[in-house]
Amino acid sequence: MIEVNKDNFDKEVLQSDKRVLVDFNAEWCGPCKMMKPVLEEISTSNNEIKIVSINVDDEDELASKYNVSSIPCLVLIENGEETNRSIGLISRSDLDSFIGGK
């Protein structure tokens, strides 16, 4: 899982060949910390998706560009376009189906 900022966002997210799951999070957000290990695990075990992390405190431009007003906020991006979004803490199985697009 890589950290993304406004300088590499285009390259890492919008121009990615793979689907990207963007995890908007912050150091002070407990539910985000709960989800982190699960996202890390999926990131290493599933090659079909790229998972990146964006710290909303450091990257408020990106957060407001994507209208993030509550975290954890997971945004799926495919060919540069948002295709789905999930807000709040979700279970592993809900996360799997969110990523699987079911």
Place this chain on the structure above:
Amino acid sequence: MYDIIIIGAGPAGLTAAIYGRRANKSVLVLEAKSYGGQIINTLDIENYPANNHISGFDFATNLYNQAKELGAEIVFDKVIEITNNKEVITANNKYNAKAIIIATGSDNRKLGLPNEDELIGKGVSYCATCDGAFFKGKDVAVVGGGNTALEDALYLSNLANKVYIIHRRDEFRGEEKSVNLLKEKDNVEFVFNSNVTKLISDDKLNGIEVTNKDGSSKTIDVNGLFIAIGRIPENQNFAKLINLNEAGYIIAGEDCTTNIPGIFVAGDNRTKEVRQLVTATSDGAIAATNAIKYIDNGE
């Protein structure tokens, strides 16, 4: 067959797991979302004995690790039903136990407006300290009249351009000190005797309609609405078997026993006065001890 199945891995459930394992009982904890329960939303706990300052995340993680190290099995699966003969049914599985402890806590109470769920994360929030920072310089409203609503409004008044407090009465239940602090703020406006009756949005929240007791209504333009009208116990899935009071809490005294022998309750979801970490963990200890007694008596 497990000795004890605990439903919910919040502070009450995980404490019960510790006590169960210390008595050498086999323990399965079933959790719908993630361990820790409500407290993971808190940045700083200041009232848990012997832990002066600890984040909710650290508190929950310590408790989880403690239960795991003692040998509790923790499975992420939501319980949808329990039966009289102590079968615990989840979406994917069935488990059997000699005793059950229901420690499912509580969830945010919603206004019940049609598009409320869709707007969560798009302007509607139940946690000012979690989401307030996204509303810097914007106009927001808080609904509610208790301490949480007042504290939320105070917190937001330091960030937002303007804070409206919508309350259905003309007096607050919350502490007078907070009310007075709010009255001194230039950017706080009280809207009394009113309910939020509509959420106005395109893709995001743009405003709310509030209706006064006298029947008149008006629109207030806000980007954020913080709902602080209390919490509701998560007991719906047990209501067929277990006696609840009219507010939905499982009826039980300090001994944590329910109307069904061998089924116990621990934490915020039972009838009690004080809903805090210390009382949740205390319940966990009592419920587990009584479950152990129940099993050892061979009932």
